[in-house]
Amino acid sequence: MLKKEINDLLTQTGPGTPMGEMFRQYWIPALLAEELPEDGCPQIRVKLLSERMIAFRDSEGRYGLIDEFCAHRGVSLWFGRNEEGGLRCAYHGWKFDVTGQAVEVPSEPEESNFCAHVKLRAYPLVKIGDVLWTHMGDPAKRPPMPEFEFAKVAAEQNYTSKRWQECNWLQAFEGGIDSSHVSWLHSGGLKNDPLFKGAKGNEYNLADFRPYFEVAEADGGLFVGARRNAEEDSYYWRITPWVMPSFTLIPPRGDHPVHGHWWIPIDDDNCWTYSFDYHPTRPLTQAELDAMRAGHGVHSENMPGTYRPTANKDNDYLMDRDAQRRGELFSGVRGIAIQDASLQESMGPIVDRSKERLVSADAGIIKARQKLRKAALALRDEGTTPPGIEPAHHQVRSAAVVLPRDASFIESSREALTAELGKPHASV
Numbered sequence: 001m002l003k004k005e006i007n008d009l010l011t012q013t014g015p016g017t018p019m020g021e022m023f024r025q026y027w028i029p030a031l032l033a034e035e036l037p038e039d040g041c042p043q044i045r046v047k048l049l050s051e052r053m054i055a056f057r058d059s060e061g062r063y064g065l066i067d068e069f070c071a072h073r074g075v076s077l078w079f080g081r082n083e084e085g086g087l088r089c090a091y092h093g094w095k096f097d098v099t100g101q102a103v104e105v106p107s108e109p110e111e112s113n114f115c116a117h118v119k120l121r122a123y124p125l126v127k128i129g130d131v132l133w134t135h136m137g138d139p140a141k142r143p144p145m146p147e148f149e150f151a152k153v154a155a156e157q158n159y160t161s162k163r164w165q166e167c168n169w170l171q172a173f174e175g176g177i178d179s180s181h182v183s184w185l186h187s188g189g190l191k192n193d194p195l196f197k198g199a200k201g202n203e204y205n206l207a208d209f210r211p212y213f214e215v216a217e218a219d220g221g222l223f224v225g226a227r228r229n230a231e232e233d234s235y236y237w238r239i240t241p242w243v244m245p246s247f248t249l250i251p252p253r254g255d256h257p258v259h260g261h262w263w264i265p266i267d268d269d270n271c272w273t274y275s276f277d278y279h280p281t282r283p284l285t286q287a288e289l290d291a292m293r294a295g296h297g298v299h300s301e302n303m304p305g306t307y308r309p310t311a312n313k314d315n316d317y318l319m320d321r322d323a324q325r326r327g328e329l330f331s332g333v334r335g336i337a338i339q340d341a342s343l344q345e346s347m348g349p350i351v352d353r354s355k356e357r358l359v360s361a362d363a364g365i366i367k368a369r370q371k372l373r374k375a376a377l378a379l380r381d382e383g384t385t386p387p388g389i390e391p392a393h394h395q396v397r398s399a400a401v402v403l404p405r406d407a408s409f410i411e412s413s414r415e416a417l418t419a420e421l422g423k424p425h426a427s428v
């Protein structure tokens, strides 16, 4: 249960808010690289942390993320023309380069030097892996580029998708560190999804509905361990790393790729869910890629030309009551990603956490909220750099392991929880 002030602190990420300032310390995904596929391609609107911007790739291949609105009269540059070396406003022809600098104001005399004094707010946009990353904070405090393993493996070992989720980032993220819902909501997926099924661990996952949670500190966030019974003398541990503010890795299953998510606030009522699958030691197979593109596993089938899922709030997520009755789909909603989105969106755009009743299986969520709050306040009050910014903090792995009953999950898994290119994943 959270007081309203704390809920506001954790959920609001606009300019000037403590959590918003914290998000602005990190490199975060701004777009998928596929959204700006070639030099001089059409620009797109991007809203992040409640700021409206335009992303474009100029004729030289440089990426830019600049204020959506022209410095002249506030017209949206979405209507502009992506020309030689910059974006030209459709209203009076003012032209801006990828740094937001005005490079032409045609109505002014050439010798006036007026241009030099006009600059739009702009952020960097850098491609690593399938993602274009941005840093929306103080350029003087810009950290080194992120080093998450999914973005560093060879292109053929990774697949990244994204979807628009119509709720606040925090309730979406909380689902990502909550292993206990998997035995219920995703029970059908554990048996049937081509990217989940067949692992030995799934049997333990489906047989034990009372996971015991233990949380261990990590340099960049937490390791959330969910323990279920395995054999008589052993436990099955699913270990989910969280790197602050909102990056998580789902524990793997057998030889399936490792999945993970990054939740990025669009504004306080909406977020982007970036979902990826990578295999640390081999290329993804054609069958796996086909399944991911079709919306299996953690991915979604989206409406053509958009990142809005085909099954969404406006069509009741294509609820299938017959499949729900038969037990084929526990909630009647198809696909693991949409199962999560539908329930998280059903809580309302920002759930009222003063009314919730948390239980011991919510230990990861409770601890994560404490850490987020503490870090946001330490940044605001003392200027303390929050955890998860250092590239070394990104080098974590999820793991699914069977351990003797008396073993400490964290001590036994340190090696498995450290990312290292080419090292096999610990996955039962």
Ligand SMILES: [Fe+2]
Pocket (backbone or CB within 6 Å): 175, 181, 182, 185, 186, 336, 340
């Ligand atoms: Fe889920």
